[in-house]
Amino acid sequence: xxxxxxxxxxxxxxxxxxxxxxxxxxxxxxxxxxxxxxxxxxxxxxxxxxxxxxxxxxxxxxxxxxxxxxxxxxxxxxxxxxxxxxxxxxxxxxxxxxxxxxxxxxxxxxxxxxxxxxxxxxxxxxxxxxxxxxxxxxxxxxxxxx
Amino acid sequence: xxxxxxxxxxxxxxxxxxxxxxxxxxxxxxxxxxxxxxxxxxxxxxxxxxxxxxxxxxxxxxxxxxxxxxxxxxxxxxxxxxxxxxxxxxxxxxxxxxxxxxxxxxxxxxxxxxxxxxxxxxxxxxxxxxxxxxxxxxxxxxxxxxxxxxxxxxxxxxxxxxxxxxxxxxxxxxxxxxxxxxxxxxxxxxxxxxxxxxxxxxxxxxxxxxxxxxx
Numbered sequence: 001x002x003x004x005x006x007x008x009x010x011x012x013x014x015x016x017x018x019x020x021x022x023x024x025x026x027x028x029x030x031x032x033x034x035x036x037x038x039x040x041x042x043x044x045x046x047x048x049x050x051x052x053x054x055x056x057x058x059x060x061x062x063x064x065x066x067x068x069x070x071x072x073x074x075x076x077x078x079x080x081x082x083x084x085x086x087x088x089x090x091x092x093x094x095x096x097x098x099x100x101x102x103x104x105x106x107x108x109x110x111x112x113x114x115x116x117x118x119x120x121x122x123x124x125x126x127x128x129x130x131x132x133x134x135x136x137x138x139x140x141x142x143x144x145x146x
Numbered sequence: 147x148x149x150x151x152x153x154x155x156x157x158x159x160x161x162x163x164x165x166x167x168x169x170x171x172x173x174x175x176x177x178x179x180x181x182x183x184x185x186x187x188x189x190x191x192x193x194x195x196x197x198x199x200x201x202x203x204x205x206x207x208x209x210x211x212x213x214x215x216x217x218x219x220x221x222x223x224x225x226x227x228x229x230x231x232x233x234x235x236x237x238x239x240x241x242x243x244x245x246x247x248x249x250x251x252x253x254x255x256x257x258x259x260x261x262x263x264x265x266x267x268x269x270x271x272x273x274x275x276x277x278x279x280x281x282x283x284x285x286x287x288x289x290x291x292x293x294x295x296x297x298x299x300x301x302x303x304x305x306x307x308x309x310x311x312x313x314x315x316x317x318x319x320x321x322x323x324x325x326x327x328x329x330x331x332x333x334x335x336x337x338x339x340x341x342x343x344x345x346x347x348x349x350x351x352x353x354x355x356x357x358x359x360x361x
Binding site: 021022023024025041043046050051052053054055056082084085126129130133134137138141142144146 | 173176177178179180181184187188191195240242243244245246247248250253255
């Protein structure tokens with residue numbers, strides 16, 4: 001019986017660590033597009049101690065879409081929230097109620113169609129995710145939530 | 147496969163602990179399933195991109211060889227070799243990592259050094275050699291792109307296998323095991339309660355009988 005107990009504890013510990021490690025790749029602090037454009041090797045530090053690098057082509061592409069003042073508003077990497085059991089995902093954005101966020105503008109441009117903007121962010125669907133990730137490989141990241 | 151009943155102590159505290167663990171396991175399984183679906187999507191996309199880049203690379207190599215053979219035919223082997231020996235390609239390769247759903251994938255960025263002298267100078271050489279040099283540069287850049295995609299494929303594949311194993315372990319071993327143990331303990335406690343009721347009834351009957359005899 002003590003062996004069974006130990007095995008159970010190991011499983012519990014493992015499950016606990018799995019839950020915490022799933023989102024360990026998130027950035028400690030996000031940077032704005034204008035900040036990243038001035039860096040020679042644009043990157044952010046992640047919670048697990050690793051570094052996430054951005055492709056310069058992607059940053060230039062984003063800069064070409066946005067106006068000068070909008071480059072200071074866009075925080076990178078953009079975080080895609082994956083909610084379990086739902087087909088849609090959310091990208092949080094900083095915006096006032098009157099105007100749509102910079103993220104919405106970027107996604108609308110990338111997907112070449114209007115996106116559904118909500119109070120808390122931009123809603124995207126799984127069918128749109130492929131096209132979006134293809135264009136913004138390093139400037140988007142996933143976070144898994146319940 | 148029948149799930150094993152694992153119980154250290156058949157107590158109510160143990161039952162509460164098991165129920166808590168079952169909830170945790172189910173939450174983790176949900177997240178792991180999401181992660182698996184995202185990883186599979188990324189993998190398939192990388193496969194598609196890799197196929198496209200391979201096709202492009204094949205075409206670029208074809209063009210590059212055609213251009214080279216044209217240049218060789220026009221200038222002769224020795225002069226072309228001489229030009230290629232003294233020329234160099236001014237570029238640097240920056241290797242870094244990016245994160246995709248918890249998997250660290252390599253990224254390679256080829257940067258051309260515009261200040262350095264050109265590999266084949268257009269003023270000193272023919273347009274054929276210049277064209278060949280351009281084609282070779284294109285091939286190199288596409289090869290780097292393909293290397294990035296191929297290594298991403300391998301890493302994503304490994305991670306998918308790992309996550310699948312965890313998901314299967316949760317789905318077919320951990321969760322059914324906890325379920326069965328919780329059911330077993332609940333039934334045991336219910337049985338104990340029923341026994342308790344029966345015993346109390348029997349004791350009550352005995353007391354009533356004893357009281358009846360006393361009168």
